[in-house]
Amino acid sequence: MSRLMLEQANAIIAAAFGQGAEQGCKPLSIAVLDAGGHLIAFQRQDNSSTLRPHIATAKASGALALGVSSRKIAEMAAERPTFVASLGPISANGVVPAAGGVIIVDADGHAIGAVGATGDTSENDELCVLAGIAAAGLLPQK
Amino acid sequence: MSRLMLEQANAIIAAAFGQGAEQGCKPLSIAVLDAGGHLIAFQRQDNSSTLRPHIATAKASGALALGVSSRKIAEMAAERPTFVASLGPISANGVVPAAGGVIIVDADGHAIGAVGATGDTSENDELCVLAGIAAAGLLPQK
Amino acid sequence: MSRLMLEQANAIIAAAFGQGAEQGCKPLSIAVLDAGGHLIAFQRQDNSSTLRPHIATAKASGALALGVSSRKIAEMAAERPTFVASLGPISANGVVPAAGGVIIVDADGHAIGAVGATGDTSENDELCVLAGIAAAGLLPQK
Amino acid sequence: MSRLMLEQANAIIAAAFGQGAEQGCKPLSIAVLDAGGHLIAFQRQDNSSTLRPHIATAKASGALALGVSSRKIAEMAAERPTFVASLGPISANGVVPAAGGVIIVDADGHAIGAVGATGDTSENDELCVLAGIAAAGLLPQK
Numbered sequence: 001m002s003r004l005m006l007e008q009a010n011a012i013i014a015a016a017f018g019q020g021a022e023q024g025c026k027p028l029s030i031a032v033l034d035a036g037g038h039l040i041a042f043q044r045q046d047n048s049s050t051l052r053p054h055i056a057t058a059k060a061s062g063a064l065a066l067g068v069s070s071r072k073i074a075e076m077a078a079e080r081p082t083f084v085a086s087l088g089p090i091s092a093n094g095v096v097p098a099a100g101g102v103i104i105v106d107a108d109g110h111a112i113g114a115v116g117a118t119g120d121t122s123e124n125d126e127l128c129v130l131a132g133i134a135a136a137g138l139l140p141q142k
Numbered sequence: 143m144s145r146l147m148l149e150q151a152n153a154i155i156a157a158a159f160g161q162g163a164e165q166g167c168k169p170l171s172i173a174v175l176d177a178g179g180h181l182i183a184f185q186r187q188d189n190s191s192t193l194r195p196h197i198a199t200a201k202a203s204g205a206l207a208l209g210v211s212s213r214k215i216a217e218m219a220a221e222r223p224t225f226v227a228s229l230g231p232i233s234a235n236g237v238v239p240a241a242g243g244v245i246i247v248d249a250d251g252h253a254i255g256a257v258g259a260t261g262d263t264s265e266n267d268e269l270c271v272l273a274g275i276a277a278a279g280l281l282p283q284k
Numbered sequence: 285m286s287r288l289m290l291e292q293a294n295a296i297i298a299a300a301f302g303q304g305a306e307q308g309c310k311p312l313s314i315a316v317l318d319a320g321g322h323l324i325a326f327q328r329q330d331n332s333s334t335l336r337p338h339i340a341t342a343k344a345s346g347a348l349a350l351g352v353s354s355r356k357i358a359e360m361a362a363e364r365p366t367f368v369a370s371l372g373p374i375s376a377n378g379v380v381p382a383a384g385g386v387i388i389v390d391a392d393g394h395a396i397g398a399v400g401a402t403g404d405t406s407e408n409d410e411l412c413v414l415a416g417i418a419a420a421g422l423l424p425q426k
Numbered sequence: 427m428s429r430l431m432l433e434q435a436n437a438i439i440a441a442a443f444g445q446g447a448e449q450g451c452k453p454l455s456i457a458v459l460d461a462g463g464h465l466i467a468f469q470r471q472d473n474s475s476t477l478r479p480h481i482a483t484a485k486a487s488g489a490l491a492l493g494v495s496s497r498k499i500a501e502m503a504a505e506r507p508t509f510v511a512s513l514g515p516i517s518a519n520g521v522v523p524a525a526g527g528v529i530i531v532d533a534d535g536h537a538i539g540a541v542g543a544t545g546d547t548s549e550n551d552e553l554c555v556l557a558g559i560a561a562a563g564l565l566p567q568k
Contacts, residue, residue, distance in 0.1 A: 005188050039195040042184040046147050047394070049351030050321055053181040054374040077366035085369050094374035098367045145394075178320015179476055209475030224503035225524045227511050232480040232520035234376040252287075252473070289472050323479040326468040330431050337465040 004034055004104065004113035008136050009041035012115055016132030017045065020120065028119035028128060031056040035111050037064045037093065045119070052118055058094040059101030059125075060116030065091050069141065070101030070116070071126060100125030103141035104133055111141065146176055146246065146255035150278050151183035154257055158274030159187065162262065170261035170270060173198035177253050179206050179235065187261070194260055196236070201243030201267075202258030203235040211283065212243030212258070213268060242267030245283035246275055253283070288318055288388065288397035292420050293325035296399055300416030301329065304404065312403035312412060315340040319395050321348050321377065329403070336402055342378040343385030343409075344400030349375050353425065354385030354400070355410060384409030387425035388417055395425070430460055430530065430539035434562050435467035438541055442558030443471065446546065454545035454554060457482040461537050463490045463519065471545070478544050484520040485527030485551075486542030491517050495567065496527030496542070497552060526551030529567035530559055537567065 009032035020028045027045035029052035034040055037060075044052050059070040065087070066073055077084035077097035087095045099122035104113045115133060117125040133140050151174035162170045169187035171194035176182055179202075186194050201212040207229070208215060219226035219239035229237045241264035246255045257275060259267040275282050293316035304312045311329035313336035318324055321344075328336050343354040349371070350357060361368035361381035371379045383406035388397045399417060401409040417424050435458035446454045453471035455478035460466055463486075470478050485496040491513070492499055503510035503523035513521045525548035530539045541559060543551040559566050 003188075006185060010185070034192075036192055038186075038192040039184055040186050042181055043148060043152070044180075044182050046145075049349055049395075050178060050180045051349030051371065051375055051379075055371070058370070058374050074367070081366045081369075084366055088370050088373040094370060096367065096370045096374070098364070176320065178318065178322060180320060207475055207477030222524070224507045224510055225500070225522065227507075228484070228514050228520060228522045229477065229481070231514040232484050232522070233477050237477075253475075287472075290469060294469070320476060322470075322476045323468055324470050326465055327432060327436070328464075328466050330429075334460075334462055334464040 004032070004040060006040055008138065011136040012132035013041060013043050015135030016117060016128040019128045019131035023124060023127070025120040025124050025128065028117055028125070029053060029056045030115065030117045030129070030132070031060050033057070033060045033064065033114050035064070035113055037061040040113070048119060054094065055096055055118040056116040058096040058116065059098065059118065060114035061093040062091065062095035063101040063103050063116070064111060064114045065095060069099070069103060070096060071099035073097045074099060098122040100129060102126065102129045102133065104138050105141045146174070146182060148182055150280065153278040154274035154280070155183060155185050157277030158259060158270040159185070161270045161273035165266060165269070167262040167266050167270065170259055170267070171195060171198045172257065172259045172271070172274070173202050175199070175202045175206065175256050177206065177255055179203040182255070190261055197238055197260040198258040200236040200238040200258065201240065201260065202256035204233065204237035205243040205245050205256045206253060207233050207237060211241070211245065212238060213241035215239045216241060240264040242271060244268065244271045244275065246280050247283045288316070288324060290324055292422065295420040296416035297325060297327050299419030300401060300412040303412045303415035307408060307411070309404040309408050309412065312401055312409070313337060313340045314399065314401045314413070314416070315344050317341070317344045317348065317398050319348065319397055321345040324397070332403060338378070339380055339402040340400040342380040342400065343382065343402065344398035345377040346375065346379035347385040347387050348395060348398045349379060353383070353387065354380060355383035357381045358383060382406040384413060386410065386413045386417065388422050389425045430458070430466060432466055434564065437562040438558035439467060439469050441561030442543060442554040445554045445557035449550060449553070451546040451550050451554065454543055454551070455479060455482045456541065456543045456555070456558070457486050459483070459486045459490065459540050461490070461539055463487040466539070474545060480520065481522055481544040482542040484522040484542065485524065485544065486540035487519040488517065488521035489527040489529050489542070490537060490540045491521060495525070495529065496522060497525035499523045500525060524548040526555060528552065528555045528559065530564050531567045
């Protein structure tokens with residue numbers, strides 16, 4: 001399997017929203033991107049603020065851009081803030097250093113896409129993403 | 143009614159995809175934006191090219207930017223090409239002068255959002271958008 | 285009430301300038317945006333520097349982008365500087381983490397716009413904004 | 427006299443809106459810029475679309491950028507479309523080649539600012555701008 005399908009992307013978002021509802025999260029925005037960083041599906045729950053589409057997309061595309069989760073990018077940013085800050089302006093969708101952006105891999109460990117979530121704490125955003133990926137029968141990058 | 147809800151946005155996309163399937167359209171990409179031009183929901187069907195998210199969004203946000211459908215913007219572009227070309231660089235999401243971007247209005251005629259579609263001919267893109275808006279019980283701007 | 289009108293925007297600016305004069309503030313620049321982050325009215329007092337229009341707008345649009353006042357964004361920036369810094373490049377008008385950007389809400393707590401001020405200290409900028417919103421009979425987000 | 431004051435900018439907008447009301451124009455958006463192309467005052471009438479602030483500003487700043495009215499830039503664009511199109515991306519606020527952007531000059535013919543209007547036809551936009559400049563006791567560039 002080498003490509004993420006729209007049906008899978010929609011399943012990821014539905015399950016991530018379900019997880020968010022179960023945990024009592026604030027309204028979430030979730031973006032699912034293909035391996036090239038291009039949007040497949042996005043949904044923003046009611047009463048979310050206006051930058052959420054960009055933050056969700058940037059968490060996911062930043063992860064693809066650097067090959068690690070946005071949680072690891074946050075750790076990189078703590079150690080090398082100016083390096084990470086320099087990447088935003090040269091990345092088409094920006095790079096947001098906060099948990100909630102996770103790469104999806106195939107059985108060989110190759111990236112086939114990424115998911116980004118925003119709206120609650122970064123910790124909860126990431127939990128919802130991981131629940132969504134698992135519910136769709138897919139694998140997050142370790 | 144003054145705001146477009148996620149449930150409505152998803153209903154628009156589902157019905158527009160249904161219309162596309164019925165007409166035998168190529169894979170479609172559809173974006174639903176709020177009145178301020180911010181994404182509520184987006185879906186890109188399998189085997190679509192990478193710029194589709196931006197084209198769908200730009201058709202819808204260009205309509206909101208100028209207050210008329212992207213079909214009318216295409217007519218403006220035929221008469222005044224340099225004027226319309228000058229708007230892309232000053233509009234956050236660009237302005238795409240081709241049918242398929244339609245404003246949704248409330249009972250008073252005020253914009254509450256917009257839908258943009260791309261993938262087939264502009265004519266068909268617009269037909270799918272109009273079918274989606276109607277199926278969700280909403281009104282396109284006349 | 286679901287939309288901010290030009291008459292209200294002008295009233296906000298007039299009252300905010302009145303507050304600034306009373307407190308002996310330096311020349312102020314004040315922007316009033318609709319819920320989507322688009323400018324309704326702006327005024328820059330004589331002898332203000334050239335970036336003031338952008339700072340005033342970015343305080344207000346940053347507040348709408350994240351759903352909290354620019355004072356809270358300043359607090360977020362103190363805790364997570366690289367996260368907040370990453371948002372500027374992906375936000376159409378930027379995000380300025382300093383008090384003086386306040387969301388206006390309707391009776392249900394939904395954003396109907398925002399006001400941003402710059403020119404004096406951030407504390408005073410915010411006081412003038414709050415005075416302006418109150419004088420126009422509107423509600424700031426708590 | 428070498429500087430445009432906020433009081434004058436507000437007078438220009440008020441008189442231009444008055445002219446628009448008299449002629450039955452659609453809702454107008456009017457920007458007044460200083461000689462450096464930086465916003466002094468802006469107002470957008472109710473029920474205007476979202477790109478109006480940028481179009482009004484770009485008509486005025488394009489005029490200052492090239493030293494002629496946006497009506498003349500439209501004539502240049504008819505003769506040399508690719509040249510004029512190339513200027514938008516390198517100009518901070520863009521260049522919109524359509525009448526409605528007029529430079530204000532002092533007694534020596536030096537630019538002290540510019541006004542840009544959008545919302546009705548370019549012809550009417552410009553008539554409102556000229557009425558506003560005259561009402562404020564100022565001179566448009568010939």
